[in-house]
Amino acid sequence: MLIDWFTIIAQALNFLILVWLLKRFLYKPILNAIDAREKKVADELADADAKEAEAKKEKEEFRRKNEEFDQQRAVLMNRAKEEVQAERQRLLEAARKEASDLRAKQQEALRNDKQNLNEAISRRAQQEVFAIARKVLKDLAGMSLEKRTVEVFARKLHELKGEEKEQLSSALSASSGSVLVSTAFELPQAQRDLVKKAIKEALDIEIQLRFETAPDLVNGIELTTDGQKVAWSIADYLTSLENSIDELLNERPRSEAKSESEPESDESESKIEHKTKMPAKPISDTSKPEEESTTKPESETKTQSDTKPAETKTQSDTKPESITE
Amino acid sequence: MRLSPDELIFWQYGFLKLNATIVYTWGLMLVMAIGSKIITCKLSSGLDRSRWQNILEIIVTGILKQIEDVGLDQPQKYLSFLGTLFLFIGMANLCIIIPGYEPPTGSLSTTAALALCVFVAVPLFGIEEQGVGNYLRSYTEPTVIMLPFNIISEISRTMALAVRLFGNIMSGSMIVAILLTITPFIFPIVMTALGLLTGMVQAYIFSVLATVYIAAATRTSKSRQKQKTGD
Numbered sequence: 001m002l003i004d005w006f007t008i009i010a011q012a013l014n015f016l017i018l019v020w021l022l023k024r025f026l027y028k029p030i031l032n033a034i035d036a037r038e039k040k041v042a043d044e045l046a047d048a049d050a051k052e053a054e055a056k057k058e059k060e061e062f063r064r065k066n067e068e069f070d071q072q073r074a075v076l077m078n079r080a081k082e083e084v085q086a087e088r089q090r091l092l093e094a095a096r097k098e099a100s101d102l103r104a105k106q107q108e109a110l111r112n113d114k115q116n117l118n119e120a121i122s123r124r125a126q127q128e129v130f131a132i133a134r135k136v137l138k139d140l141a142g143m144s145l146e147k148r149t150v151e152v153f154a155r156k157l158h159e160l161k162g163e164e165k166e167q168l169s170s171a172l173s174a175s176s177g178s179v180l181v182s183t184a185f186e187l188p189q190a191q192r193d194l195v196k197k198a199i200k201e202a203l204d205i206e207i208q209l210r211f212e213t214a215p216d217l218v219n220g221i222e223l224t225t226d227g228q229k230v231a232w233s234i235a236d237y238l239t240s241l242e243n244s245i246d247e248l249l250n251e252r253p254r255s256e257a258k259s260e261s262e263p264e265s266d267e268s269e270s271k272i273e274h275k276t277k278m279p280a281k282p283i284s285d286t287s288k289p290e291e292e293s294t295t296k297p298e299s300e301t302k303t304q305s306d307t308k309p310a311e312t313k314t315q316s317d318t319k320p321e322s323i324t325e
Numbered sequence: 326m327r328l329s330p331d332e333l334i335f336w337q338y339g340f341l342k343l344n345a346t347i348v349y350t351w352g353l354m355l356v357m358a359i360g361s362k363i364i365t366c367k368l369s370s371g372l373d374r375s376r377w378q379n380i381l382e383i384i385v386t387g388i389l390k391q392i393e394d395v396g397l398d399q400p401q402k403y404l405s406f407l408g409t410l411f412l413f414i415g416m417a418n419l420c421i422i423i424p425g426y427e428p429p430t431g432s433l434s435t436t437a438a439l440a441l442c443v444f445v446a447v448p449l450f451g452i453e454e455q456g457v458g459n460y461l462r463s464y465t466e467p468t469v470i471m472l473p474f475n476i477i478s479e480i481s482r483t484m485a486l487a488v489r490l491f492g493n494i495m496s497g498s499m500i501v502a503i504l505l506t507i508t509p510f511i512f513p514i515v516m517t518a519l520g521l522l523t524g525m526v527q528a529y530i531f532s533v534l535a536t537v538y539i540a541a542a543t544r545t546s547k548s549r550q551k552q553k554t555g556d
Contacts, residue, residue, distance in 0.1 A: 002433040002491075004331050007346055011429070011438035014350045018413055021358040023405040029365035030385045031401065033378070036370035 119249065126245055130238055138184075146183065150191045153221045154198030157230065169203040171225050179207050182214040182222040195221070328495065330427040331434055346432040353416050353429070384412070388532075395536045396544060403539060406446055410439065411532035418494060418524025421517060428524070431494040433487065440487035443535045444479070451542030460542065486534060493527045494520075 160168065172179060181187075181195060196209055214222070222231035327333060330345035337343070364377045374382070388408045392400035417430045429435045451460040464475045497520035504512045 002329055002331075003437055004342075004344070004434045006340055006342060007331055007344060007432065007434035008438045008441070010347050011350060011432075011435045012442055014347070014354060015409070015413065015439060015442055018354050018357065019405050019409040021354065022361060022409050022412065025358055025365055026361035026381065027385060027404050027408060029368050030378075030381050031404075033365075033368040033370050034382060034386070037372075040370060 122245075122249055126242065126249075130242055133238055146185050146187065147191060149183075149221055150187070150194055150198075153223075153230075154194060154202075157198050157202040160202065160230075165203065168230060169205055172199075172203060172205050172207055174225075180210050180212060180224045182212045182224065184214065184220060186213050187211055199223075328499075329432040329434070330429065331432045333427070345427055346429045346435055349417075349427060350429045350435070353413065353420070357412065357416060391533065392536055395533065396540045397536065403450070403536070406442075407532050407536050407539070410443075410535055411528050414439070414490065414528035414531055415525055418528055419521060421498070421520055421524065428494055428498070430490055430524075430527075431498050433491045433495075436487040436491040439490070439531070440483045443486060443538065444483040446535075447479075447538045447542045450539045454543040463542070482534075482538070486531060490527050490531050493523055497523055 187195070192209065192211060199209075200206060220231060220236065222229065330349065333345035335343045335345070335348060361381070364375070364381055367375070368378055369375075385404070385408070388411060389400045389404060392403055392407055397403055414430055417428045420426050421428055448460060451463070454460075455463075465472050466475075497516070501513050501516045501520060504516055
């Protein structure tokens with residue numbers, strides 16, 4: 001008999017036991033492991049997908065930010081360029097203004113210097129001219145000149161008219177005591193008498209005269225009473241000339257100041273330039289007569305000094321007259 | 326000369342006896358259970374796996390794939406039964422390369438026991454799937470007249486399962502034994518190799534047939550429902 005019933009039952013039981021054992025130890029763990037792995041893989045894939053999506057999003061964000069940044073940079077760049085342009089313009093303007101100011105100041109300083117120099121030169125020339133004139137006349141003064149001087153003084157007294165004459169005569173008559181007559185040199189008696197005679201003839205007054213020598217008079221004669229004075233001297237001419245030149249020199253700076261006080265503008269600047277140039281001519285003009293005046297007496301003195309010993313009164317006579325003229 | 330390992334009895338007490346079939350079966354059960362236990366106690370769910378785990382995973386997923394291919398929608402549900410059938414028969418047949426071993430599948434008692442298990446399992450799975458009434462009604466398909474023939478076919482295919490496996494394995498063992506007496510060299514080895522092949526083929530055939538039977542028992546109701554919805 002090939003079939004053993006006990007064995008069949010036992011094998012069936014064995015098989016069932018084996019089914020349970022394998023289910024317990026083989027299928028369940030293996031399937032669980034596979035499921036776990038598949039789940040893990042699926043999770044990882046999902047995670048990767050999520051990360052990829054996130055990365056894409058971030059990339060988009062980054063790109064957007066980049067573009068924004070580029071735009072901002074361009075805007076800032078443009079603004080900076082404009083600012084730089086404006087700043088450059090401003091600085092250029094400031095530099096130009098400063099340069100023009102500086103130039104104006106320099107011109108002003110130059111002008112002042114020139115003016116000062118001119119003034120100094122003219123003052124110095126004036127002083128020199130007068131000093132030389134004084135010296136020459138002093139040197140030339142002598143007895144013959146004294147005589148001539150007295151004669152001229154007498155003629156002058158004769159020439160007095162009207163009011164002046166009355167004033168003088170009244171003053172002389174009113175004066176108590178002697179009347180002072182100052183001369184540069186000691187007058188000889190003849191000259192003194194001539195003076196007395198001249199006064200008497202001219203004014204009809206008999207007065208006591210007192211003679212004094214005053215070297216400051218250069219070459220002249222002076223009659224002094226209380227409050228009245230009749231004088232003739234070369235020094236007077238020199239002083240009057242000095243005064244007139246002083247006036248001329250003082251007038252020039254005044255006119256310059258006037259021109260500078262005018263409002264400044266492009267046109268006015270050119271005007272000022274013209275004006276500043278214009279006064280330069282008068283200055284040179286004024287300086288010319290000075291030079292002439294300085295050179296003239298020199299040449300005259302030279303000729304005079306050369307001719308002095310040889311020549312006679314006529315020359316000395318003509319000279320004061322020429323001056324009076 | 327023994328036709329079956331049943332005849333080699335180690336111990337007997339009345340009806341109870343301990344023959345070679347039972348002892349070898351226990352040995353196989355022990356090896357399979359302990360081997361599975363050892364391999365699966367350190368399973369990893371990560372990407373790095375031991376090669377033993379890989380082998381087991383290949384086997385298990387292969388069985389699942391086969392069950393699914395036959396037409397069962399939930400292979401995990403039938404994996405324990407059908408997988409154990411295949412593994413037990415396959416292991417029993419592969420072990421013929423061990424000298425002194427006699428395959429338990431070469432005993433008609435073992436194959437009959439397995440066939441009986443299939444014979445019982447098929448209606449159980451069918452009833453679980455579609456209820457007692459529907460399952461029993463499937464025997465009367467397409468007509469009531471077919472009922473006796475269906476029952477006969479149920480019994481006969483069970484017997485066929487048992488006898489087919491027994492005949493193949495027994496014949497293989499017999500051929501090797503006979504060849505050993507005629508030509509002790511080379512030929513028995515070739516026949517043993519052939520026996521390994523036929524053993525694996527028989528294991529496959531047995532489990533696939535069981536799957537087909539179960540599929541037939543569970544699918545009839547669905548096809549019927551489909552036809553109904555189609556109508």
